Amino acid sequence: MSADTITVLAPKGCSYLAFIETEPAMFAPFSVESIALVSEFSQRLMSDSRAKSFGDLIALAYWFRKAHLFELKQNFINQNQGCRRQARGLAFHITPANVDTMFVYSLFLSLLVGNSNIVRVSSKKSQKQDIIIDVLNQLLCDTTNTTSNNPAAQSVLIINYPHNSQINDELSQLADIRLIWGGDQTIKTLSQSSTKPTCIDLKFADKYSSALIDASVLKDAGEQTFNQLVSHFVNDAYLYGQQACSSPRTVFWLNGEKQQAIIERFWRCVDGVLNEKRHTFDHGIQTADQLNKVTKSQQLAIDYGVTFKSVNLRWVTCVEFANAPISQDARALHCGNGLFYQVALKQLNDLASMLADNEQTLSYFGLEHKQISHALEHKQISHALEQAAGAVNRIVPIGCALTFSTVWDGYDLPQSLTCEYHKGNKSKH
Amino acid sequence: MNDITNILDNLLSQDTPYGLNAAQKALMFKPGLKALTRLHFDNCIGYHNIFAANGLDINDFTAQQTPALSVQLFKHNELVSVSKEQVIKTLTSSGTTSQQVAKILLDAPTSRYQTKVLVHILQSFLGKKRLPMLIIDHPNVIKDRQSFSARGAGIVGLSTFGRDHTYALDNNMAIDFAAIKGFIEKYPNQPILLFGFTFMVWQHFIEALNQSGETLDLAQAILLHSGGWKKLQRQALSNSDFKAALEQTTGITGVHNFYGMAEQVGSVLVECEQGYLHCSNFSDIHIQSSEDLSDAPPGQAGVVVIESLLPMSYPGHRLLTEDTATLIGEDDCQCGRLGKYILVHNRVARTQARGCSDVG
Numbered sequence A: 001m002s003a004d005t006i007t008v009l010a011p012k013g014c015s016y017l018a019f020i021e022t023e024p025a026m027f028a029p030f031s032v033e034s035i036a037l038v039s040e041f042s043q044r045l046m047s048d049s050r051a052k053s054f055g056d057l058i059a060l061a062y063w064f065r066k067a068h069l070f071e072l073k074q075n076f077i078n079q080n081q082g083c084r085r086q087a088r089g090l091a092f093h094i095t096p097a098n099v100d101t102m103f104v105y106s107l108f109l110s111l112l113v114g115n116s117n118i119v120r121v122s123s124k125k126s127q128k129q130d131i132i133i134d135v136l137n138q139l140l141c142d143t144t145n146t147t148s149n150n151p152a153a154q155s156v157l158i159i160n161y162p163h164n165s166q167i168n169d170e171l172s173q174l175a176d177i178r179l180i181w182g183g184d185q186t187i188k189t190l191s192q193s194s195t196k197p198t199c200i201d202l203k204f205a206d207k208y209s210s211a212l213i214d215a216s217v218l219k220d221a222g223e224q225t226f227n228q229l230v231s232h233f234v235n236d237a238y239l240y241g242q243q244a245c246s247s248p249r250t251v252f253w254l255n256g257e258k259q260q261a262i263i264e265r266f267w268r269c270v271d272g273v274l275n276e277k278r279h280t281f282d283h284g285i286q287t288a289d290q291l292n293k294v295t296k297s298q299q300l301a302i303d304y305g306v307t308f309k310s311v312n313l314r315w316v317t318c319v320e321f322a323n324a325p326i327s328q329d330a331r332a333l334h335c336g337n338g339l340f341y342q343v344a345l346k347q348l349n350d351l352a353s354m355l356a357d358n359e360q361t362l363s364y365f366g367l368e369h370k371q372i373s374h375a376l377e378h379k380q381i382s383h384a385l386e387q388a389a390g391a392v393n394r395i396v397p398i399g400c401a402l403t404f405s406t407v408w409d410g411y412d413l414p415q416s417l418t419c420e421y422h423k424g425n426k427s428k429h
Numbered sequence B: 001m002n003d004i005t006n007i008l009d010n011l012l013s014q015d016t017p018y019g020l021n022a023a024q025k026a027l028m029f030k031p032g033l034k035a036l037t038r039l040h041f042d043n044c045i046g047y048h049n050i051f052a053a054n055g056l057d058i059n060d061f062t063a064q065q066t067p068a069l070s071v072q073l074f075k076h077n078e079l080v081s082v083s084k085e086q087v088i089k090t091l092t093s094s095g096t097t098s099q100q101v102a103k104i105l106l107d108a109p110t111s112r113y114q115t116k117v118l119v120h121i122l123q124s125f126l127g128k129k130r131l132p133m134l135i136i137d138h139p140n141v142i143k144d145r146q147s148f149s150a151r152g153a154g155i156v157g158l159s160t161f162g163r164d165h166t167y168a169l170d171n172n173m174a175i176d177f178a179a180i181k182g183f184i185e186k187y188p189n190q191p192i193l194l195f196g197f198t199f200m201v202w203q204h205f206i207e208a209l210n211q212s213g214e215t216l217d218l219a220q221a222i223l224l225h226s227g228g229w230k231k232l233q234r235q236a237l238s239n240s241d242f243k244a245a246l247e248q249t250t251g252i253t254g255v256h257n258f259y260g261m262a263e264q265v266g267s268v269l270v271e272c273e274q275g276y277l278h279c280s281n282f283s284d285i286h287i288q289s290s291e292d293l294s295d296a297p298p299g300q301a302g303v304v305v306i307e308s309l310l311p312m313s314y315p316g317h318r319l320l321t322e323d324t325a326t327l328i329g330e331d332d333c334q335c336g337r338l339g340k341y342i343l344v345h346n347r348v349a350r351t352q353a354r355g356c357s358d359v360g
């Protein structure tokens, strides 16, 4: 009965019931078959004319290029010297609506290490999602090509269904691993569905990301470097309407107090780039978003005494906190769509105390990775005593905040998606 | 505060609330607005913070620089410029888009001027005498004080303009023909006042009359209605459709929609004979671009910033609303009223909930 409300998006014409009643096909990690299937997808997407206008689709295709797949394979082998790993069985992916390419990363990494996969995607309208699904269907359903006969093609089912606890229950009962993207609320919802005792969950909770810029370095940077930074920053922040967990929401300005002019210029240029490019982003910037930013920044002024640093700008709203660290309540007010919190840092060592437990990505400019991680070490150590999670998960240059990596939110995905081999460990439905 | 009450008293002493041209109005409105900004800056810490956040100097700013507070703020923050003991009345607005309710706190002077200004404005349309009043709602709407709705509050507020209050609907929301016909017979050939919320008048009066096939002779009546068109937007009902259907079923030609919000006492824009909503001497309107909220050129639809000289107990004198409207003109409406006149369109569409947390 639950099958009625489920729409199978790929492979087209595949039956949900038939899929879940079939023993999941499992492969050795990075098998010839799975690499062939994924790299074929990469090639097709790369050459798809519709994908060309979407930077993130091209980035997706590029990430799964054959050479990178072999690199991932080699890393996996190196990491697991002397021990054999195998797929867990059936992976149930609950993927987010805010980043429309995320479900592919989740799916393909799982497929590459040999799992069978059921992916629930958002029913939100998305041109990019449609293109991806279409390319997948070409791949999985076209009987004239070799990939549809690839046994790995039998290990993918992409569905959507309206919020429905019964289907969540059913799929959770079948799964050997659940990948729960979509933040705290989704995790809470899915925790209500019971799973097999052996099933493990990878939970991707609500996260918060920041950028760190050395204002003195920026001041001395050439025109080209400056413009490139602005363009990278805009992409990191706006590609998904500042809704991606790794998009920066706070900007820490090292040496910021002495360099007000360059900070103002930075925001002016960000605003200028947005003026040209805002229509190319997922949601654009709508009236409701603009009103929302007025409300939130005024609330922040009432509750936290922030000052507005973007009074004459059209698309950017920037509020400065004099009293850092920014509280969790203030962070909770963040509404995305071009609202930035700004904090001046006197010294790099102050950074650690400014970060919260759910910090995900710190993107940077004008510093070295080593300097930052060193400055954060103290935080990591003191934090480890209280809680294993927390602290910054990723430190990447500005421009790479949205770049996917196999380690995400502290999970090494190829490792987590597999388990140590032992005989008879094959999952049953 | 004397500055403001002096201005209000002066405006109330005018023959009509629509008698000042732009230059005359600015002489009183701008100092009034600035005096309110100063008042709230000194007495409301939240407002003080917002003013300061904009980098403004309280000793050197213009009326136009007065920050426009988001109407949404009143749902999250209690903003008040008088002590708790001075608050005599709390207005609430039931947001249709949010469960959270705005709380507006009035002291005695603000509440007194709210009544005076409403009387001053509506009397210019209804005359000074209280008219027999037919309310297009059911009697229970004001009886259940526990769940006193915004609708009930609106009806109670308007009731002071009428007498012999009669309800046109029964408790099942069906037309009470006996009551209406009795009322019409009691007051033949004389003006009567009809009041109701726009969607109630449409759904439970005009449409119900259409379906019943009956017509009523209310040609002498004046209909005041408010509450917005949001609930009727799905039916793509325009103001002129509304008026045509009303005339056909009841003969009513005197129809005045009005626009206002709980968050701002004193700004009641009433529809004139030409179908435009007029600012009175007590309120003003600015239209901001729907794109970036900068000043929109005349004639372009945008988001409404609304100003009122009345809010003395809370900082609601200049608000950024979520409504869109077009400024049609100023001082030159064919109805003869001076001041700005506008057409209100609709609410700004909310973007769907986004963020990590929606797998929708």
Ligand SMILES: [Zn+2]
Binding pocket: B272, B273, B274, B275, B276, B278, B333, B334, B335, B336, B337, B341
């Ligand atoms: Zn007029």
